[in-house]
Amino acid sequence: MSVAEDVRARAKIAPKYEPAVKFSTRRPGHANIFISDLDKAYAFYNGVCGFEGVGFERSIKAGFVSNGNTHHDFGLVQASFQPRIGKDGKQQSINNYVGKPGLNHIGWETVNQKELVAAYNRGVKAGVEFKQVLHHGGSWAIYLYDPDGTVHEFYADTTKDWRQYLSGAHDLGLITSQWNPNVGTPIEDHNWIDDPEYRHVEGAPIRPLRVARTVFMVSDVDYVMPFYRDVAGLELVYAAPDKSYAYLRGSAKQTSFDICLVRNDVDADLGYHHIACEMPNEKAIAEAEANLAKAGIPILQKVDDSRKRSFFLEDPDKLKVEFFVDRKPDFAALAKVKTDLRPLFA
Ligand SMILES: [Fe+2]
DSSP: OOHHHHHHHHHHHOOOOOTTOOOOEEEEEEEEEEESOHHHHHIIIIIITOOEEEEEEGGGTEEEEESSSSSOSEEEEEOOSSOOBOTTSSBOSOTTOOSSSEEEEEEEEESOHHHHHHHHHHHHHHTOOOOEEEEOSSEEEEEEEOTTSOEEEEEEESOSOHHHHHTTBSOOOOOOEEOOTTSSOOOOOOOSOSSOOOOOOTTOSOOOOEEEEEEEEESOHHHHHHIIIIISOOEEEEEOTTSSEEEEEOTTOOSSOSEEEEEOOSOOOSEEEEEEEEOSOHHHHHHHHHHHHHHTOOOSEEEESSSEEEEEEEOTTSOEEEEEEEOSOOGGGGGGSOGGGHHHHO
16 A cells, blocks of 8 residues: 555544644653563663663553653553553553554653643544543543554643652552543642653663653654644644655753654654654763673664764664754754655654
């Protein structure tokens, strides 16, 4: 099926959008990924990438890692054909459990519960099909598909003190249950942390700060843009004149962009291309590269141009992860990069 045919096929099942929804999205908080083996994935994200283990739900073979920026940078969830059941006995997973490794969802941090509930109610009124509405203990969360079939989570934190309920526990039990956004008065507290205490894993080759952004392959930039702009509430930073790629970001503006959408001209899978983790400085990148070489861990790709310095690794399930420091943003320059390399140089 060509990309154009694929877009037409997907348009028939595309969710309905209304410009009025606009979640108050600040930034990507985490990537939740399906993995084939929790021990192997944890050894990579903790032992190699340097993210601290903050808690596990052993009965569903899930684990969370964070370096302090927020309650988790990565959620690692066993890939399975079975639905996951939460602590209230109800299904907590969305119907994207395909039994194979890949992105489960990107978690987007929003301003607060009040704004989250308001966007949800605007969406319900407009006929948007939300797939799950959950209480994770430390966050309230709303899930839906984008037009390419990728799941996005929009959430607000219940507390700044997420370490109190995650606590690095070997087994937290189950933490998720259903949530009715319209029961109770939503709070206006801003529970993200402005100046987090960043941690690292002693002995790990890499010392990243946080999951900072992502690159997605999309069927067609114009086709998916209403979702990212009008539902996700992201600001368009730059769109290539030929519509082959676009950059967007949320209101926190911690780096030059939060997501790059690259048109799928190379027949890749739609959705996740890679997650990018911000490094503190270029010295930390050089040190990480040297540590990886010493440990015999192969680097998939290095990028060292006027816009960024970074390197890519593959996790045990062949998902790509980038570690970067920005130099001078130049969004138009990506057009000069060969089509198949654009997601790496984004
Ligand atoms: Fe999530």
